[in-house]
Amino acid sequence: MEARNEPMSADPTEAGLLAGARGGDHDALTDIFRRYSQQVLDVAYRLTASPDEADDVLQDVFVGLPEALRGYDGTGSLGAWMRRLATRAALLRLRSDRRRLKWQQRAAMEGRSEERPPSVEGWITLQRYLERMPSDLRVVYVLKEVEGYAHADIAELLGITAGASEVRLHRARRFLKERLRGKL
C-alpha cells in the first residue's frame, strides 16, 4: 500500500464490513486496514515517538480488532473510534513497560539538570527534543494538543486527576519552550 489512506464516512458497506471483521474475516480486516491504518499509526507514533513501537501498536490493534469491534456500537465514526482504540493500545504499551518509562524519565531529567557545554546545545534538533520528552509528559501533550482531548478525558485515560493532566501539559510545554525558544 505505502500510501496515506483517508477515512471513509457514511459508507453504506460499513455494516457488512464490520460484520465480516468481527468474525475475523481477512478480507474485511484488510479493507479496514486500508481505510484506517494510517490514522491508527499516526496516533501511535505521536504517543510512543518510535516508528517501531508504532508499528507494533498497529499490529496489536489489528490482531485484537475482531474482538474489540464487538464493543463498537456504531455511535460516532469508525475512524474516531479506531483512533481512541489506538490511543488506549499505545498507552497500555507504554504503561506496561515500566522499565522503559523509568529510563525515559531519567534520561529526560538529565536534560534539565545536566551542565552541557553551550555549543553542544545546538546539536539537538526539534525531533530529538520530542523524543527526549518524558513519556508521561509527551502523552498528555499529544493527547491535548494533537488529539484534542480535554483534561477530564485525559485524566480518565491515564488514571490521573484533571489537575495533574494540566500540570503535565504545563511541564511539557515548558520542556519544549526552554529548548526551542529562538529556534522557531
Add this chain to the structure above:
Amino acid sequence: MKWLIRHPGERELNRFADGALEDREHARVSAHLADCPRCREEVALVRRIADGVRMIPTPLARDEVLRRALARRAAGERVLLPMNDAGAPRPRRATRFAPAAIAAMLTLMVASLVVSVRVLEADRPALRLYPERPVAGEALTVEYHGGALFADQTHLALRARYRTADDRHWQLLAGILARDEDGLYRTEVQLPDSVVYAAFAVEDLHGQRLDSNNRELWDVMVHGEDGLPTLDAMTARLRDLEPRDWGAAYDVAREMTRAYPDSPQSWATRFSYELRLFDRDSIFGAHREQFARLERAMAEPSQQDAEAMAWLGVYALDLGTMDSAELWIRRAVASSDTPAAGDAYALLVSVLHASDAAARVAAMDALWDRYRSRAIAHVGWQAAIATKDQEAVLRWADRYSKERPSARLTLVPVAYAAGGLRPRLASEAREFLASPGLGDETARPLHLPSDGHVRAQARRFQRVLSQGAVIAAEAEDTLHARILAELGLDLAWESEALLRIARTLWTAGERTRALEALVRAEADPETAHSAATAEWAPPRGSTWASRLARARQELREYLMADGVIRYLNADPRLLQKGSRLSFSSIRAGQPTVIAFFSRYCAPALHDAERLPALAAALEEVGARIVVVDVDNTGALEPYLEALGYHGPVYRDDRGEARSVFHSSKTADFFVLDASGRVRFEHSAPSEILRQVWAISTSSDVSSVITD
C-alpha cells in the same frame, strides 16, 4: 507603561493559549498582550510549537504490518485491547492568531522534519534482538531481514563481539541464521553470564558479503532489574564504539552521567572525553562542581564503595587535584581486598603519575600480581620500554603478547629499540605471517569481510616490519634487517613502508629486491617525489620507465580492490551562507572528495589538521573537496579557518547528505569520480590522494601528481 506592572504567570498564559480562562480573565490577559510583546511571544511560541508537533509527518502504514497481524491471528493469537471508551475528544479550540511569518517559519521547520523522519524510516535496522533489554545470561532471539544482498542464501552467519565487565572481549560465530518461510532469518543466541555487551553483524557463510548495518553494527546491553542498562554494559559499549565512532562513544559517556548521575565512574569517563573536545577553562568549573557534589555524597557511610572511591580518585587526577586523588585512591585500596576494574584503573593512573620510571615498572609488576588485564599489560609494556631495561621489556612483552596476541608484531620495532629481542621477534614475525597470521578470523573486525581483513592486516604488518627493519639496520644488525624487510616487501603497498624496505634491502646488498620496492614507492603519487630524489637511491636502468608504468597499473589495481562503484540515489542539498545548493552543482563534474566533519569529535579534529594540505593537493590535480559540517552549530567553520582551511564549509542541516552517503560518523571521507559515482567509501585521509589518482583517467591528472 502598564504592561510592565504585572505580567500574567506562565500557567495563566498557557490557559489563555488553550482558551481555558474565564471571560473576565481572558479579557484582562488579552488587554495585556496587546501591549506586551514579551507575553505575546510566549503565547505565540506555545502555539507555534503545538502547530509544529501537529504537522510532524508520521511513518507510512505498511502492508507488512497487516500481514504479520493476520499471521498472528491465523496462528490463534488474540490480543485483548483496552476498551473502556473515554468518549470522543472535544473539538480543539481554534487558534486565535497565526501570522504569516510564523506559518512560513513552521514550513521551514516541518520541511526539516520531513527529511529526518524519512531517514529514520529508511534506516530502520534490519536485524532485531529480543528482548531489547536482556538481563545477564538471557537468551536472545535474533530476527534478520536480509533484503537483496542475501537473496540467494538460505543460511547466514551471525558474528558477534562480546564484552565483559572486566574489559575482556572476543569475537565469535554466535549463530547460524536460517531463513523461515516468511523470508526472515532467525536464530537464538545464549549470552554467557559474564557478557555485558554484544555487537552483531551478518554475513554469508564464506565471509565475503557482509551487512554491518553501515558499520554501526547492531548491539545490545545487559540491563539490571531496574530496567536500566548496567554501568558495566554502558562502559563496554563505550569501549566498543570508541575506535569506530568516537562521537557515539562520547554520547554514551554523556548517557552514563544521565543514567548514573551519582556514579564517579560516569563523570570521570565523561570528563576524559570532554578534555579532548573543549578548552579546559570552559569545562573545569562544571566538572569541579560535580566532583564536589560526588565527594560530599561519598562522605555518607552508605556510599563508601571501593570502586566508586577509586573512580573519584581518577576524576580528581584528571581535574588536577592531586591531594584529593591520593586521598580517594588510598581509601579505595584500603577498603578493598580484590581490586575491581575501577580501582585497578585508579592504581594505573597513579602509577603513571609516578616520577621515576623504575619505580613505575615495579608498581606495575605489583599490580600485575594482583590484577591482570590487557590495559594493564599495555601500560606495563610502555612503562618497561621507558626504562630501557631489557629484562623488564622482555617480561612485559611476554605479558602483553599473551593478553593481545594480534599485537605481537607491533612489539617488534619497539623491542628492537630496547635490543635483545631481535632473533626471537624476527622468528615470531615469520611464524605469524606463515599461519594463521593475516587470515586469523578471530581477529577480523565485524565490519570487514575476510579479504578486506587480510588486506588491512597486511598493510599494518608491512608498516611494522619496515619499521623493525630500519631499527635493525640502525643497530647494524644486517641479518635481521634483511629478514624483516624481505618479510614485509610483498605484503602490501604501503609506500612509506616500501621506501624504508627499499633502503634497508639496498644497504643489505639485496639490490634486485631493493629495486622492486623502490619502483613501487615511486609509482605512488604520495611517495613518488621522495623515491625519485632519495640520496641513497641507485641509478635507474633503461627499463625503469616501463617498470614504473607497469607498477602504476598494478597500484591502480591494488587500490581498486578496496573500491566500489555506487550511484547516489538522490542529490542531497547542503546549506552554505544561507543558500541551499545541490551536491551535484557543488562538485561540478569534477572528481570530488566529500568530507563529513564534526567540531565535537576528537578524532575528526585530528583529521581536520590535514585539511588545508589535502585541499591544496586536490585542487592541484583538478579535484575538489566538499567539507560538510554535520553538527549544524556553525562551530566548525571558524575552527577550520583557524587551522588554515579557508574553503567553503557546507551544513548538512537536514541530514540529507549523511543519509545518501550512508555516513554515520566523523570524520568520514568518500571519493567520487567525475561522473558522481562513489568509488571509495570511508577512506583513510592518508589514502585519499592516491585514490583520487587511481580513479582519474586523465593523463594530465596523473602527470601532475606524479611529477
